[in-house]
Amino acid sequence: MREAIRTPSARWSRHRSVPGRAVVERLERRTFLTSTPISLPAGTAPGTIEAENYDNGGEGVAYHDTQTVNPGGAYRHDGVGITATHDAGVGYYLGWSHPTEWLQDTVNVAATTTYTLDVRLASLNGGTFHFSSDGHAVTGEIKMPNTGGWENWTTVSVPGVNFAAGKHVIRLSFDTVANPITGIGNINWFRFRDNPATSPRTAWWRAAKYGMFIHWGLYSQLAGHWNGQTTPGYGEWILHDLHIPLASYESQVPPKFNPYAFNAQTWVNTAKAAGMNYVVITAKHHDGFSMFNTKVNSYNIVQDTPSHIDPLAALSAAAKAAGLHFGVYYSIMDWNHPELATSSTSPGAKSPNDPAVINYINNQVKPQIRELITQYNPDILWFDGEWVPWWTEEYGREIEEYARSLKPGIIINNRVGKRTSSDGDFDTPEQVIPTSASNGRLWETAMTLNDTWGYKDTDHDWKSPTAVISNLTDAASKGGNLLLNVGPDGTGVIPSASVNILQQVGTWLKTNGGAIYGTAASPVTDPTWGKITRKGNTLYAIVFNWPGTHTLHLAVTGTIPHAKLLLNGATVPVTSSATGTDLVLPAVMPQMPATVIEIDYSGSIHAVQ
Ligand code: FHN
Numbered sequence: 001m002r003e004a005i006r007t008p009s010a011r012w013s014r015h016r017s018v019p020g021r022a023v024v025e026r027l028e029r030r031t032f033l034t035s036t037p038i039s040l041p042a043g044t045a046p047g048t049i050e051a052e053n054y055d056n057g058g059e060g061v062a063y064h065d066t067q068t069v070n071p072g073g074a075y076r077h078d079g080v081g082i083t084a085t086h087d088a089g090v091g092y093y094l095g096w097s098h099p100t101e102w103l104q105d106t107v108n109v110a111a112t113t114t115y116t117l118d119v120r121l122a123s124l125n126g127g128t129f130h131f132s133s134d135g136h137a138v139t140g141e142i143k144m145p146n147t148g149g150w151e152n153w154t155t156v157s158v159p160g161v162n163f164a165a166g167k168h169v170i171r172l173s174f175d176t177v178a179n180p181i182t183g184i185g186n187i188n189w190f191r192f193r194d195n196p197a198t199s200p201r202t203a204w205w206r207a208a209k210y211g212m213f214i215h216w217g218l219y220s221q222l223a224g225h226w227n228g229q230t231t232p233g234y235g236e237w238i239l240h241d242l243h244i245p246l247a248s249y250e251s252q253v254p255p256k257f258n259p260y261a262f263n264a265q266t267w268v269n270t271a272k273a274a275g276m277n278y279v280v281i282t283a284k285h286h287d288g289f290s291m292f293n294t295k296v297n298s299y300n301i302v303q304d305t306p307s308h309i310d311p312l313a314a315l316s317a318a319a320k321a322a323g324l325h326f327g328v329y330y331s332i333m334d335w336n337h338p339e340l341a342t343s344s345t346s347p348g349a350k351s352p353n354d355p356a357v358i359n360y361i362n363n364q365v366k367p368q369i370r371e372l373i374t375q376y377n378p379d380i381l382w383f384d385g386e387w388v389p390w391w392t393e394e395y396g397r398e399i400e401e402y403a404r405s406l407k408p409g410i411i412i413n414n415r416v417g418k419r420t421s422s423d424g425d426f427d428t429p430e431q432v433i434p435t436s437a438s439n440g441r442l443w444e445t446a447m448t449l450n451d452t453w454g455y456k457d458t459d460h461d462w463k464s465p466t467a468v469i470s471n472l473t474d475a476a477s478k479g480g481n482l483l484l485n486v487g488p489d490g491t492g493v494i495p496s497a498s499v500n501i502l503q504q505v506g507t508w509l510k511t512n513g514g515a516i517y518g519t520a521a522s523p524v525t526d527p528t529w530g531k532i533t534r535k536g537n538t539l540y541a542i543v544f545n546w547p548g549t550h551t552l553h554l555a556v557t558g559t560i561p562h563a564k565l566l567l568n569g570a571t572v573p574v575t576s577s578a579t580g581t582d583l584v585l586p587a588v589m590p591q592m593p594a595t596v597i598e599i600d601y602s603g604s605i606h607a608v609q
Helices: 053-057 199-209 218-220 233-240 246-256 264-273 311-321 354-378 393-406 465-477 498-514
Strands: 003-006 014-016 025-027 031-034 061-064 073-076 092-095 100-108 113-123 129-134 142-144 149-163 166-177 186-194 208-214 278-284 327-330 381-385 442-447 479-486 530-536 536-545 550-554 556-565 574-577 580-584 595-606
Touching: 003 442, 014 530, 014 574, 053 381, 053 574, 061 092, 073 595, 100 186, 113 142, 113 393, 129 149, 199 442, 208 264, 218 233, 218 246, 264 311, 264 498, 278 354, 278 498, 311 327, 311 354, 327 354, 354 381, 354 393, 465 479, 465 498, 465 530, 479 498, 498 536, 498 574, 498 595, 556 574, 556 580, 580 595
Parallel strands: 003 031, 208 278, 208 479, 278 327, 327 381, 442 479
Antiparallel strands: 014 025, 025 073, 031 061, 061 100, 073 092, 092 186, 100 166, 113 149, 113 186, 129 142, 129 166, 530 536, 536 595, 550 580, 556 595, 574 580
16 A cells, blocks of 8 residues: 655546446545644534545545555546535545545534534445544444435435544544445545534524614615605615616615714614624625625725725624624625526526536635624624525535634524525524424524514504514524514614614513523413423513413423512412412512513423323
8 A cells, every 4th residue: 555645736647437337537646645734723623524625635634545446536526416416515526435445634623512424425336434533433334325326415414423622533434335346435525513402502592592683785775765666575675676777776876875873882782772692784685785894896885885884893893892792694695696596587597507606606605704704703694595596505505614614603594505404503484483492493583673674764663562572582482582673774873763662672671581591492382371481490481461360370280399570589379280380470460561480490390281
């Protein structure tokens, strides 16, 4: 066996394989070890180790090959189609592996927790492989199924892989082959994925419960009007819905956009007073205008408006200084790129492989995600506009892993992909609170305070503070978060009606936040009188409808030594029976619109059916 140190000048020659058999190109070189010492940025991975990395040597990538006749190795294959069933991510893969061969890389694991190993693979006959870390096996034998072809890709997932935080040398070793002539298979990528529902990485987000969504862009300046017409839908959709010529929008609106009253501290103060724990602002909405300092194009607030401000820099700094987490919204759909289709019937590139799509992803999306992460250090990436026909789950995975490679702790919503149950960290219902707790996935409802996200001066259909408190408690009782929207106007002011509503909700949260923040879903379905949340050995009964009998029935049994009003600590007498637990309430409801009773229990409680 020969080992070669790969140097930057090394050239790999490629071979065509035997017609009708196996894959296409292979490298002549045998075993490649990086000559550079391994030095990874802090916090790198868990994430995908792209076959692309194998191809360029990657940092920390080593590869061991045994075959002389049919040398395995990393080779680049560009012609891989990307569809739901036939794709290889970015079109690179490691091919034709044989027993005793291995590939290794170094990862810097962000947190000690349990991961799922995903391996994207294709194989004609199958075989087995396993993963090890620092010389110790971390998985048992993993079966590589016969996928029916060398480019018929599937993702094999191995749950329950425990990794300690820190740097590890991980190795994928090929063990047995079903057909010695064909080799074991091809690997496109592998990654270690934590469970967002339990990972320490998402702990702050799970506890936060309540955030502020901010839709702010060129459309805010228009306030819903263009040439005497008022847009019937969302303010931020005005370009699309009123069929404004792109050239007119792009030439006329930016010079008028002068947010002289913008003050990041005022927005942060509003969010804090509202009891919110994070803010998410539109960095780029569907109109394609960047509300941040980007070098990708000049269609951005810093270069293209008279104010030249960078609101994301100011908001990120003010939010973090005030102890709020900071997130950015990024639209995949982009009307500033007419060459890209916005629906299956609109003109423009629809195929994921169209050069216009690839160009947009490589030369705008990726660089802007890098800018957003490196310049503003967001805790959340909130993608949107993923329904365009040219966006695929694989692209989403690629962007997701790219973002995580830049900031491993980042939290990403499911619209990075196609909103499937394996896209991103959390699901994103919109305008509704789901009727039941979700199936193991984190979720966050995004909701407007009136009927628009972006500012419209004609929309006064405000939700009441009671409705907001009801939605927030409803979300918390089902284990979710609420991301409540404000739409500042073109001058940078959050409408006073929004501020008033938020303040009233904030006042209620000052006494009752304990029933919301850091809580988990109710152990029982919604009672008629309100909502229930749970934290450790405490239940919170959030009572909206004060019972005429002054007796609150809880459909749980258990040992409940204490119950008290969260408002003032006054004791609430408790009696338990086989049918549940009854609390004797004061005759008059002490706090509107909801009064919270804190109920401590010992041992376990049981739902009464
Ligand atoms: O089209 C957008 C809309 O303008 C807004 O940004 C919301 C927020 O969740 N998302 C899209 C619709 O789902």
